[in-house]
Amino acid sequence: MATYNFTDGSIVGQPVMTQTTLRENETTILRHIIDTTKQVLDASDTDVANCLIVPANTTVLTAWIRPITVESTASCVVDLGITGGNVDAFGDGVSLSTGSVVVGGLWEPTLFASAGTVDLLMTSSVDADTAIFEVFALCLKHVDTY
Helix, strand or coil, rough: CCEEEECCCCCCCCCCCCCCCCCCCCCCEEEEECCCCCCCCCCCCCCCEEEEECCCCEEEEEEEEEEECCCCCCHHHHHECCCCCCCCCEEEEEEEECCCCECCCCCEEEEEEECCCEEECCCCCCCEEEEEEEEEEEEEEECCCC
């Protein structure tokens, strides 16, 4: 299993995630574009894609995917969640091959006590190599100190 960071510019041609300052006790939507034409996600290796950076003391209320360019091969499926935690907290068996406006989006609030990432985990036997999509997370920033 390989883990690819789609947020920090380490993948050539992949945009760096815009850093959004979350304000305490307010909801914010984090958003980032993932382009698998820049880095293939290998299904046979169950690759992981770090998609969104979540600051410490933040609850991700839900997350979802919006396809921009669908995967050209049918049955390209991913889970959307937290690696090392609930890998399908926000989407279980989400297809990157369909043109749905919004896919995934399970409502399972998850507290990030320390900074972390919302991730995609390859779960199908088909590589993701042509899909371009946005990943979103609805976040609530908690008070850091009291």
